[in-house]
Amino acid sequence: MAWTGSNLPAVGEYNQTVVLDAIRRHPDGSTRSKLASVTGLSSMTVANVCRRLLASRLIDEHGTRVSGPGKPAGILRLNPDGGYSVGVHIDPAVVTYVLVDLAGEVRDHTRSGTPSAQDPRSVIDEMARSIDALITTSGVDRSRVLGIGIATPGPVNIEDGIVLNPPMLPHWHKVPLRAALSEATGLPVVLEKDVTAAAVAELWYAEPSDSRDFAFVYYGTGLGTGIAVAGEVVRGISSNAGDPGHMTVDPNGPVCVCGRRGCVGYSVVPRALVERAQREGIMSGTLPAGPAGIAELDEAFSRLAAMATGGDQRAHAVIVDAARQLARAVVVIVNLLDIERVIFGGPFWSRIAPIVLDVLPGVVRDDPALVPPHAVRFTESAIPVDVAAVGAASLVFDSTFSPRASTLLISAD
Structure with a gap:
């Protein structure tokens, strides 16, 4: 989505953010004439904005680019140290x-x-x-x-x-x-x-061609969902949007702390999968209750994921069941928001990603409850270190x- 600016003097600050955003989305550099084209601003407005951005060291001018007759155009890029x-x-x-x-x-x-x-x-x-x-x-x-x-x-x-x-x-x-x-x-x-x-x-690091309507499924000690619609995040009236944990995905599933059965946030999170594996004798040990058991949970979940990806059929089945349950929640989210992409990430995600992404897309696609007629893409976050x-x-x-x-x-x- 390309943001366009306004030539009204009262919104000069807004125009500055529009131009800066356009430069940021073209890491190979952009000329002033190109910026005017993509932002809808006049050439004079773009020139004035770029002058201010150069003076504040937010952008640099590197080299020139020849595009037709006349003086070669300067190439503008973000200044990383700005x-x-x-x-x-x-x-x-x-x-x-x-x-x-x-x-x-x-x-x-x-x-x-x-x-x-x-x-x-x-x-x-x-x-x-x-x-x-x-x-x-x-x-x-x-x-x-x-x-x-x-x-x-x-x-x-x-x-x-x-x-x-x-x-x-x-x-x-x-x-x-x-x-x-x-x-x-x-x-x-x-x-x-x-x-x-x-x-x-995800919005900040998105390529220009990337969808601006997506759900980010965060898989950590708990399950959360970040939402972007039309290029802006959805926060809700109290800025606490994005908690799908008590969405029922298995009416016959375990009783959640809320009293209902089969809540996705209780059924598919790392603790639930490890505890199921321990109950079924796939893994030994018992997790300590509450936050005190976080380190043990991390280690046990890594072992379970390694067993599942390494060929242990029973461990693999635990992750597959979780993928199917998560898919039911994804269907509800896609139906509700009519989004085109679902992104997965979080500190526990990568360990089970190969299995989940092998199972979940097909379950979502074949679910008779899926309403939108368009295809839904499933991707992993490419952001380094820690996405949050x-x-x-x-x-x-x-x-x-x-x-x-x-x-x-x-x-x-």
Whole structure:
């Protein structure tokens, strides 16, 4: 989808984001005349915007390109060192920190154990120290760091920047993370639900030809769905959209914590698959309950996936059943949103991806409940390191540089 601008003087800032976004989507470079063509802006408007972007070092001019008679046109590209952002993904098992440049390159990353202290101040202090160390060791110009993006499990209060009470983070109760971390680091902070951050990342890193209508299925300790429609993420009225966990996929399945049977978020997550394998004697051992068992879950799930891909038929059947159940949830999501693509990712995803992607597309395609007549593509996230952490970093760029028609609305106040 190509964003087009406006020549009205009142929306100069919006036009700047339109031009910058167009340059970003052409990594091989673009000329001013090409930018005018793809954005719908006048040549003079594009020239003025590019002058400001060059002065702020957000873009560079490299070489020239000959296209017809006249003076060769300068080639404009993003300046990777024009700005940086820090992305933080808070997972029940680990916190991932990434430093991303304006061109989308991950310059540095690190991980630490997820803080579990009940005192929010100690949590904030530990995160601030990790962020400071990341910026220092990366060697980038600290003055060009635009801000920090945080991706956290929901539910969250985005308006106030508060992490409410994530089920797998029992000590994180109403933590005022945004304001406290901004105060501790001196940087602007944006807070987002992790699955939404992942969807933002997919939009930010998308090729020009990629679909802008998709669902991102996040497979971690829990199951979540980030949604993008017409090139914008769907957040919902409280910014907690994307929780399909209590969607029934097996009426005869195990009883979920909500009291219903066969909820997808209870049936297909790593803990459920490992516990089934242990009950059926495929694997030995018993997982500790709650967040204390995260490390053991990670190890056991890796063993189960390795057995399944290595030829153990019973282990393979466990993953296949999960793929079929997940496919039923995907059908509901596709029907509801009429999307063209489903993207899979998350910390536990890659271990079962070969089996799931061998089974799930056919189950979705052959499901009599599938309504949209078009084909649905199933892909894996190509984003490096940790998609939610990179998504959190993208949030900073997205909030700063991505054009939004909503910014043109004039308030009646």
